[in-house]
Amino acid sequence: MTASPASPATPTRRLPRWVTSFGWQILAALVLGLILGGVAMSLGADAEGNPNGLHATLATIGGSYVSLLRAAVVPLIFTAIVSSIVGLRKVTNAARLAGQTLIWFAITALIAVTIGIVLGVVLRPGASASQSELTTGDPYTVGTWWNFLTGLVPSNFLGLTVGGSIDVEAGTLSASPSFNVLQVIVISVAVGIAALKIGEKAEPFIRLTESALAIIQKVLWWIIRIAPLGTIGLIGNAVAEYGWSKMGSLTWFVVVLYLGLALVLFVVYPILVRAHGLSVKQYFSGVWPAVQLGFVSRSSIGTLPLTQRVTERNLGVPRGYASFAVPLGATTKMDGCAAIYPAVAAIFIAQFFGIELTLVQYLLIVLVSVVGSAATAGTTGATVMLTLTLSTLGLPLEGVGLLLAVDPIIDMGRTAVNVAGQALVPAIVAKREGILDQDLYDAPRRGQAFDNEDVDAELSPTAEPASSIEPVPADATR
Numbered sequence: 257m258t259a260s261p262a263s264p265a266t267p268t269r270r271l272p273r274w275v276t277s278f279g280w281q282i283l284a285a286l287v288l289g290l291i292l293g294g295v296a297m298s299l300g301a302d303a304e305g306n307p308n309g310l311h312a313t314l315a316t317i318g319g320s321y322v323s324l325l326r327a328a329v330v331p332l333i334f335t336a337i338v339s340s341i342v343g344l345r346k347v348t349n350a351a352r353l354a355g356q357t358l359i360w361f362a363i364t365a366l367i368a369v370t371i372g373i374v375l376g377v378v379l380r381p382g383a384s385a386s387q388s389e390l391t392t393g394d395p396y397t398v399g400t401w402w403n404f405l406t407g408l409v410p411s412n413f414l415g416l417t418v419g420g421s422i423d424v425e426a427g428t429l430s431a432s433p434s435f436n437v438l439q440v441i442v443i444s445v446a447v448g449i450a451a452l453k454i455g456e457k458a459e460p461f462i463r464l465t466e467s468a469l470a471i472i473q474k475v476l477w478w479i480i481r482i483a484p485l486g487t488i489g490l491i492g493n494a495v496a497e498y499g500w501s502k503m504g505s506l507t508w509f510v511v512v513l514y515l516g517l518a519l520v521l522f523v524v525y526p527i528l529v530r531a532h533g534l535s536v537k538q539y540f541s542g543v544w545p546a547v548q549l550g551f552v553s554r555s556s557i558g559t560l561p562l563t564q565r566v567t568e569r570n571l572g573v574p575r576g577y578a579s580f581a582v583p584l585g586a587t588t589k590m591d592g593c594a595a596i597y598p599a600v601a602a603i604f605i606a607q608f609f610g611i612e613l614t615l616v617q618y619l620l621i622v623l624v625s626v627v628g629s630a631a632t633a634g635t636t637g638a639t640v641m642l643t644l645t646l647s648t649l650g651l652p653l654e655g656v657g658l659l660l661a662v663d664p665i666i667d668m669g670r671t672a673v674n675v676a677g678q679a680l681v682p683a684i685v686a687k688r689e690g691i692l693d694q695d696l697y698d699a700p701r702r703g704q705a706f707d708n709e710d711v712d713a714e715l716s717p718t719a720e721p722a723s724s725i726e727p728v729p730a731d732a733t734r
Contacts, residue, residue, distance in 0.1 A: 281484040282483065282484055282487060282548070282551075282552045284484070285483075285484035285485070285487035285488045285491075285552075286487060286491055288488050288492075289314075289487060289488040289489070289490070289491030289492040289495070290491060290492070290495060292310065292314060292488065292492040293314065293491060293492035293493065293494065293495025293496045294495055294496075295310060296308060296310040296311040296314060296492065296495070296496035297311075297495060297496045299311070307496070310496075311493070311496040311497075313489075314488070314489045314492035314493040314496060315489070315493040315496075315497075316489070317485060317486065317488065317489025317492075317493075318486060318488075318489030318490035318491075318492070318493045319489070319493075320486075320489070321479075321482070321483075321485065321486025321489060321490065322486070322490070324479045324486075325479060325553065325555050325557070325558045328472060328475065328476045328479065328557075328558070329440075329557050330440055331468065331472050332469075332472050332473075332476065332557060332560065333440050333441060333444060333557065333583075333587065334440060334443070334444045334447075335465050335466075335468045335469035335472060336469060336560060336579075336583040336586075337441065337444035337445060337448055337583050337584075337587075338444055338447050338448040338451065338462075338465050339448075339462075339465055339466050339469050339579060340448070340579045340580040340581075340582075340583045340584065341444075341445065341448030341449060341451075341452060341580065342448055342451050342452050342458075342462050342465075343575075343576050343579045343580060344452070344576070344580055345452060346576045347574070347576040347577055347580075349689070350580075352689070353577055353580075353581075353685060353689060354580070356685045356688065356689065357580075357581050357584065357585075357681060357682070357685055360681045360684055360685060361585065361588065361589050361681060362626050364524070364528070364589075364591055364677055364680070364681065365589075365590075365591055365594065365595045365625055365626045366622065366625075366626055367520070367524055368516075368520050368524070368591040368592075368595035368596050368625070368673075369595040369596065369598075369599050369621060369622050369625035369626065370622070371516050371519050371520060371524070371596065372516050372595060372596040372597070372598075372599030372600045372603075372625075373599045373603065373618055373621060373622070375512050375515060375516045375519075375600060376512065376599060376600045376602075376603030376604065377603065379508075379512045379515075380607055381508050381509040381511075381512040381513075381600065381603070381604045381607070382509070382603065382604035382605065382606065382607025382608040383607050384508045409439070409442075410439040410442060410443050411439065441587055451465075473561040476558065476561055477561065479558070480549060480553065480558070480562070483549065483552045483553055484552070486552075486553075487552050490554075490664050491664060491665075493664075494661070494662075494663075494664040494665065497661075506658075506659065506661060506662045509600070509604055509659070509662070510662050510665060510666055512600055513596065513597065513600050513601075513666050513669070514666070514669050516596040516599075516600060517592055517596055517669045517670065517672070517673045520591055520592075520596060520673055520677075521547075521672070521673050521676055525539070525676060525677070525680055526539070526540075528680065528684060529680070529683075529684075532684055532687045532688065533687070534683070534687060534697065535697070535698060538697055538698055538701075539571070539680070539683070541570075541701045542566055542570030542571050542679075542697070542701065543566055543567075543570065543571065543675075543676055543679045543680070545562060545566055546559055546562045546563040546565075546566045546675050546676075546679060547672045547675050547676050548672075549562050549675075550563075550671040550672045550674060550675035550676075551668045551669070551671065551672040552668065553671070554664070554667045554668055554671050555671065556585075556586045556587075556589075556590070556671060556674045556675060556678065557586055557587070559586075559671070559675050560582065560583060560586045563582055563585075563586065563675055563678055563679055564578055564579065564582040564583070566679060567581075567582050567678075567679045567682050567683065569696070570696075570697075570701065571679060571682070571683040571692075571696075571697055572683075572686070572692050572693030572694060572695070572696035572697035573682045573683055573686045573691075573692065573693075574686065574691050574692075574693070577682060577685075577686060577691065578682055581681065581682040581685070582678055582679070582682060585677070585678035585679075585681060585682070586678055589674065589677055589678045589681065590641070590670075590674050591673050591674060591677045592669065592670030592671060592672070592673035592674045592677075593641055593667075593670045593671070593674055594625055594641045595625040595626075596670070596673070597641070597642070597666070597670050598621065598624065598625060598641050598642050598644075598645040599621050599625065599645075601642050601645075601659060602621060602642070602645050602646060602649060602651060604658075604659070605646065605651055605652070605655035605656075605658065606649075606651055608655065608658060609651075609652060609655065611651065613649070617649045617650075620648050620649055621645060621649065623648075624641075624644060624645045624648050625645075639656060642656060643656060683697075
């Protein structure tokens with residue numbers, strides 16, 4: 257008896273790449289958010305003045321996504337910074353690398369803020385803003401140099417605080433925890449240096465911290481995967497909350513700001529890359545997955561695991577150095593939020609109120625952007641940095657309310673530039689110091705950052721070192 261030949265297996269039909277592509281999912285979420293926001297705006301408020309059901313749903317979705325990112329901020333910053341500092345013990349010339357990193361952070365910030373000032377003065381975004389459509393408002397938080405300095409002193413472990421309110425009529429008490437990211441950074445640096453000084457006795461703590469970092473990155477990766485859903489809520493709520501008219505009156509401001517962001521991302525960064533003998537194409541293809549995620553998540557901290565991954569795996573920066581430079585950049589390197597944006601926004605507010613800025617005030621904008629960028633601390637939004645700039649210049653703080661209508665839209669571009677710069681500086685410094693893996697930098701890219709779920713395993717600090725990864729052939733498929 258002879259066995260009948262087995263019938264050939266039916267090939268599995270795969271969905272088109274554009275359906276599973278993270279980039280297309282985000283683009284679809286942006287369009288859907290705009291549509292749903294427009295529908296919610298047309299429905300209007302209910303009889304009691306409360307948001308309609310669709311508006312409330314969009315606000316809840318967007319707010320919940322931001323809350324998820326914020327929930328991971330404190331443990332991620334603490335474990336990432338501690339791990340990065342103790343990781344320096346494996347790197348030769350660690351002090352020189354740290355110094356070079358800070359210098360290039362300042363250089364790129366100086367270039368970015370100069371571009372913002374020039375665009376604000378030449379294109380005058382505040383002169384064309386509608387006085388009738390825009391309203392001023394008090395910022396929810398104010399940044400000043402005194403608050404910045406006093407905020408560096410931790411009030412307790414990890415800078416955690418709890419605020420509360422009492423409703424006398426309802427007889428209820430509500431409490432809301434919060435944290436000071438600057439204090440988290442200070443404590444993390446202190447703990448990391450202490451662990452580095454103790455030496456062998458600190459090894460169990462170091463291993464625990466590295467394991468905790470891997471776990472947190474895994475959880476954060478799950479949050480990243482639902483970014484399209486969060487995008488729908490954030491964009492939809494912005495449209496429903498502020499309306500097309502207010503957003504439309506700020507169109508020129510948005511255009512000027514995005515022009516500045518584009519100049520830094522597509523002109524300044526490529527010039528710096530090329531000046532150091534590196535391929536511009538390889539830089540963009542390598543860093544683009546992180547830039548894309550930063551655009552939609554609006555959080556440098558939330559994008560940190562992927563930024564570090566592409567810096568090591570795509571740009572060829574040694575892990576020991578990247579694990580220090582990228583977390584540091586995610587909390588202090590903000591060319592978008594702390595350089596271009598406060599420059600253009602401050603000039604916009606001055607023009608809106610008819611205030612002529614002096615040369616000294618322009619120089620103060622540069623000083624604040626280069627020195628005070630740590631005030632943004634990697635979280636979503638840049639209100640603290642803007643209010644720090646306004647208070648330093650003596651401009652009205654209520655001008656912050658003028659820009660709230662378009663803040664979610666411009667925050668996407670700001671964060672994308674932040675992330676691109678956070679990967680650029682380590683690559684430049686590594687190249688200058690002769691420690692860049694040039695073969696890995698020049699290796700062909702897969703072209704897809706989110707094809708399979710197994711990519712999140714590469715986010716773990718325990719993953720295989722970058723130097724041992726074989727280049728992927730140009731025609732490889734996944």
